[in-house]
Amino acid sequence: MIIRVQSEPFDLGAETNAFADAQNGMGAVVTFTGIVRDLPGEGLDRMEIEHYPGMTEKALEKIAQQASERWDLGDVLIIHRYGNLKADDRIMMVATSSRHRVHAFEAAEFLMDYLKSRAPFWKKEFTASGAEWVAAKDADEAALDRW
Amino acid sequence: MDVLYFAWVRERIGIPREKVETSAATVADLVAELRTREERYEVAFSDLSALRVAVDQELTDFDASLDGAREVAFFPPMTGG
Numbered sequence: 423m424i425i426r427v428q429s430e431p432f433d434l435g436a437e438t439n440a441f442a443d444a445q446n447g448m449g450a451v452v453t454f455t456g457i458v459r460d461l462p463g464e465g466l467d468r469m470e471i472e473h474y475p476g477m478t479e480k481a482l483e484k485i486a487q488q489a490s491e492r493w494d495l496g497d498v499l500i501i502h503r504y505g506n507l508k509a510d511d512r513i514m515m516v517a518t519s520s521r522h523r524v525h526a527f528e529a530a531e532f533l534m535d536y537l538k539s540r541a542p543f544w545k546k547e548f549t550a551s552g553a554e555w556v557a558a559k560d561a562d563e564a565a566l567d568r569w
Numbered sequence: 570m571d572v573l574y575f576a577w578v579r580e581r582i583g584i585p586r587e588k589v590e591t592s593a594a595t596v597a598d599l600v601a602e603l604r605t606r607e608e609r610y611e612v613a614f615s616d617l618s619a620l621r622v623a624v625d626q627e628l629t630d631f632d633a634s635l636d637g638a639r640e641v642a643f644f645p646p647m648t649g650g
Contacts, residue, residue, distance in 0.1 A: 456650050472575060472576055474573070474575055474623070474626070474642060474644070476626055477623055477626035477627075477642070480626055480627075481628075502649065513650075514649075514650060534650055537649045537650045538647075538648070538649055538650040539646065539647055539648075539649070540628065540647065540649075541647060541649035541650075542575070542623070542642075542644065542647050542649070543647055543648060543649035543650075544575060544576035544644065544645065544647065544648055545648045546576070555576055555577050555645065555648075556648045557645075557646075557648075558645070558646035558647065558648050563646075
């Protein structure tokens with residue numbers, strides 16, 4: 423289980439290769455990457471991501487642990503950035519490995535659903551006309567019900 | 570105990586953290602105490618349904634006991650991922 427919370431960018435290709443190379447006897451590696459979306463109209467100047475140092479790492483470990491107990495996984499990787507990002511920057515990634523692809527896919531989806539509303543990150547969008555905190559969506563909370 | 574604020578809660582209260590001397594038994598009791606302090610606390614805590622709370626870095630609810638708690642954090646619903 424590898425959990426990293428960092429302000430600096432990560433190399434998606436290098437991280438994916440390193441994760442895949444470290445697996446032994448796994449038939450599947452699934453990765454997901456979250457990317458900063460631009461805003462329609464005046465556009466996004468930047469996004470600021472705040473987090474709760476200490477709790478963030480614990481929450482991510484707990485989510486990864488739950489996934490490992492529920493699915494037959496070789497390993498789990500979570501990288502999540504904080505600080506200042508721009509449109510098209512990569513915010514975060516998860517990777518899962520399993521002997522079977524269904525486990526790797528489902529676990530990655532589970533990780534993403536829980537990361538959205540149970541990991542203490544908050545996004546603020548800055549545009550030419552001001553700044554606004556991104557509101558949590560009801561759909562994100564509802565997504566947890568299927569697990 | 571240490572009380573921490575994040576995102577717009579931090580902005581409305583104006584500080585990221587503070588030491589609070591309290592004998593509040595639950596999170597709700599602590600919120601009631603803070604609300605009587607100043608307008609900015611009253612504003613920040615006016616709608617508890619818009620807030621989440623963690624005690625010692627574990628997500629919990631407003632009925633949670635503060636017995637032995639060292640750190641309480643208030644923040645809006647999280648937007649990770």
